[in-house]
Amino acid sequence: MSDFKTFVTQSNFAQWPQKIQQAGDALRLFHGRGQCFLDFEYFSVDYFEPVLWIVVYREPEAEFWAALCAALKAEFGAICAAAIVQSRYHNSPVSYCLWGDIPKNFSVREGAAEYLVDLAAKQNIGYFMDMQPTRQWLTDRADGKRILNLFAYTCAFSVAAELAGAARLVNIDMSKGALQVGRENHRRNDARLTTSGEEAELKFLGHDILKSWGRLRKLGPYDIVICDPPSLQKGSFDAVKDYPKLARRFRELLPEGGDIVACLNAPYLDEAFLREIMAVHCPEAEFVARLAGREDFPELNADRALKVLHYRLTPQV
Numbered sequence: 001m002s003d004f005k006t007f008v009t010q011s012n013f014a015q016w017p018q019k020i021q022q023a024g025d026a027l028r029l030f031h032g033r034g035q036c037f038l039d040f041e042y043f044s045v046d047y048f049e050p051v052l053w054i055v056v057y058r059e060p061e062a063e064f065w066a067a068l069c070a071a072l073k074a075e076f077g078a079i080c081a082a083a084i085v086q087s088r089y090h091n092s093p094v095s096y097c098l099w100g101d102i103p104k105n106f107s108v109r110e111g112a113a114e115y116l117v118d119l120a121a122k123q124n125i126g127y128f129m130d131m132q133p134t135r136q137w138l139t140d141r142a143d144g145k146r147i148l149n150l151f152a153y154t155c156a157f158s159v160a161a162e163l164a165g166a167a168r169l170v171n172i173d174m175s176k177g178a179l180q181v182g183r184e185n186h187r188r189n190d191a192r193l194t195t196s197g198e199e200a201e202l203k204f205l206g207h208d209i210l211k212s213w214g215r216l217r218k219l220g221p222y223d224i225v226i227c228d229p230p231s232l233q234k235g236s237f238d239a240v241k242d243y244p245k246l247a248r249r250f251r252e253l254l255p256e257g258g259d260i261v262a263c264l265n266a267p268y269l270d271e272a273f274l275r276e277i278m279a280v281h282c283p284e285a286e287f288v289a290r291l292a293g294r295e296d297f298p299e300l301n302a303d304r305a306l307k308v309l310h311y312r313l314t315p316q317v
Contacts, residue, residue, distance in 0.1 A: 002039050002064035004071070010037050017075055020047050026108040026129050028296040033057070035300040046129065048108045051100075052076060052083040053119065059089050069098055084119050093123045110135070112163050113189055115156055116181055126154045126181055130297050131228070134261065134308050135160040137291055138226070141259070142166040145223040148216065148253060150209055150246070151237070155182025157226050159189050161200070168201040170219050174236055176206035210242060213249055224259045225250060231266035239266055243274070247281035251313065260285055260311040270303035278311060285311035 007013070011030050019027060029052075030037075030045040043060070046053040052072065060068075072083055082100025086093050095102060107114040110132055117125045138147075138157055143165035149157050152171035159182075161169055173179050183204060190199065203219065205212065227246055229237045243264075250260050260282075264274050271290065278285055291308040299305035 002061050004064050004067035007037075007040055007064070007068070008071075010040065013071070013075075017079070020076070020079065023047055023049065025110050025132075026127075028129060028294065031297045034298045034305065036298045047080075048106075048117065048119075050079070050081040051103065051106070051119070052080050052098075053125075054083065054085045054098075055088060056085060057088050059087075073099060086119075088123065095120055107188065111139070111160075113156075113159050115154065115159065115185055116188070124153075126178075127156065128153075130265075130294055130306050131156065131263075131308075133294055134226075134263070134291055137261070137310075138224070139164040141224065146221065148172075148220065148222040148225045150225065150227045151229045152182060152204075153178045153228075155179070155185055155204075157228070158182065158202070159185050162186065162202070163189060166200045168203075170203045170205065170216070170222070172205040172207060172209055172212060172216065174206065174208055179204045179206055208236075210237075210245055213252075217252055220253050221255050222253055222258065223255075224261070225253055226261045226263075228261075228263040228265075231264070231269070239264060239269060243277050244281045247277050250282045250311075251284050254313050256313055256315045258313045260313070261291075262309045262311065264307045264309075267304040271307050271309070272303075274307055274309055278309070282311070284313050286314045288312050 016029050019029060027047045028044065029047055032040045032043050035041050042058045043054060043056040076083065077099055083098040084095055084102055085098060086095045102119050106119060107116050108127055115127045117127045119125055135157060139160050142161040144167050146168040147161050147166050149155065149169065149171045152158060152173045155171050158169045158171050171179060171182055186202060229239065231239050262274060262278060275287065288310040291310060293299065293306060
């Protein structure tokens with residue numbers, strides 16, 4: 001049973017105003033989905049200046065929810081322009097405001113970059129905050145590199161890499177609508193270009209990745225391949241069936257010493273699943289490390305959390 005006083009204690013609710021005042025980037029205030037907060041696993045709270053964004057995965061208990069909404073209004077009504085709730089326990093997501101209005105043409109900040117987000121009634125808003133450490137990893141290595149962004153979605157990896165001086169960026173995704181947002185993300189960030197101060201060579205391919213290897217090979221080779229597929233998306237990708245198909249192709253896309261970042265965000269598939277696929281289907285790739293997650297995304301079980309594995313292609317014997 002959700003008890004509001006218990007929630008206040010477990011979540012360090014009293015510290016949220018200070019965190020918001022100090023926030024320079026997008027911030028997770030409460031990560032219930034990590035299973036670290038008993039009875040409160042079904043929702044999360046983010047801050048995208050100047051908006052609170054609350055995602056709820058099952059219908060909350062009425063008394064607890066009323067107390068939480070009242071507390072949010074009392075603490076943040078004067079400092080946040082809006083508080084938006086996305087309910088994901090309906091047949092399709094529903095978004096509504098506790099106060100304020102859903103902003104249009106809205107973006108969030110992350111380091112030197114900004115990314116468009118859509119806070120209306122869509123399950124995915126166009127930005128995955130939990131990938132920030134991986135984007136930072138890429139930023140630290142992108143200068144002068146040729147990068148392939150598989151399952152690019154709205155091209156956040158590509159934007160981060162261009163800002164860090166990448167030479168060539170190839171983004172591929174089946175969703176042409178998502179890639180169009182990606183193009184706009186790049187346009188918005190052009191004025192922020194760092195390192196070389198020059199725009200990278202950019203390509204956006206609206207194709208089925210599993211049927212596009214010939215074209216991707218011709219556009220290569222690449223120094224870094226980022227692979228962040230959906231776990232299970234009807235008509236697009238099934239990690240159990242299709243990840244081996246990806247792993248078999250990495251060798252032909254990268255030279256010796258090339259880096260692979262293989263991602264998996266399926267709670268029902270553990271790290272061993274992905275490591276086994278890479279060992280069997282891309283044995284030339286040596287495991288380097290699992291990249292750390294965000295500190296504000298605490299996880300009880302690392303195998304249920306986002307998994308980001310770094311591999312490097314070794315010389316062929």
